Amino acid sequence: MSSDSTMTWPLTRFSFRVFIGPIEMSFQTVDGLEAEIGVIEYRDGNSPFFGKERMPGMLQYSRITLKKGSFSQDDQMSRLFDQVAVSREYTSRRTIEIHLLDHNMETQFIWRLEKAFITKYIPSNFDAESENEVAVEEMEFAFRHFETEVGG
Template sequence: MEGDSRDLRIWPLQKFCFSLDIGDLQTSAFQEVTGLDVETEVIEYRDNNSRQFSTVKMPGISKVGNVTLKKGIFVKDNKFWEWFEQIEMKTIKRAPAVIKLLDEMGNSTMVWTLTNAFPVKITGTDLKSDGDAVAVETLEIAHEGITIQQG
């Protein structure tokens, strides 16, 4: 946007345009991604020679939650079920999952990379004879860490 005097950094990013790549799986468009969170446990202790009658808090082990993905069901698209079925054979393939938040031009503005992701739960669509909604399946993946980068 050359010549535009607006400073786009004062507006929050919009969240409806994103892409997702999981290893070498050819992924289709996803409707929703949730669970991009990290938290750190708090360790409380009291030093034995402390004059204060209270605990000191320190950061402990960090942990990440599972990420939930929702997507429409397409004809002959069983990639995620096939990936999930590998768990039974004890040969689950772990893969990096890269989630990119895109701007209006399709350029990535934020990138979340999940390390060693693998599926832990798949939920098929609900079926209703009186509805006209799109069939959506849910895939929950576990991972071993998350890194965040700017575009």
């Protein structure tokens, strides 16, 4: 391998930062960041082609799932859920930013999820037979849309 400065390597997926509103939180995994364009199928009434035409339809975003280890005295995730579930703060929507970092810990991509709100919270699964597994909290967010930004 040459040490040519123009050679690039794919980014790793294990180095990332997550901000929920202004608060940076550490997570093990971020799953489900996905966008899909629906397909509308139709047939013109006077078309000589006996088949369906297709065109792009509505844009749909999946929900994201964030997972992290449980720490004593850390109730940030349950407080986010309680704001909606208990306090009924339905308008309390946040911007979530996911930063993908390079080997120098510099931001290379940012996914900005707009108008996100928590839809599910799982404190942890428990198993008396697991020897050394850590407790993992999980939460799911729905959001309006996301934008991708290159660099930081």
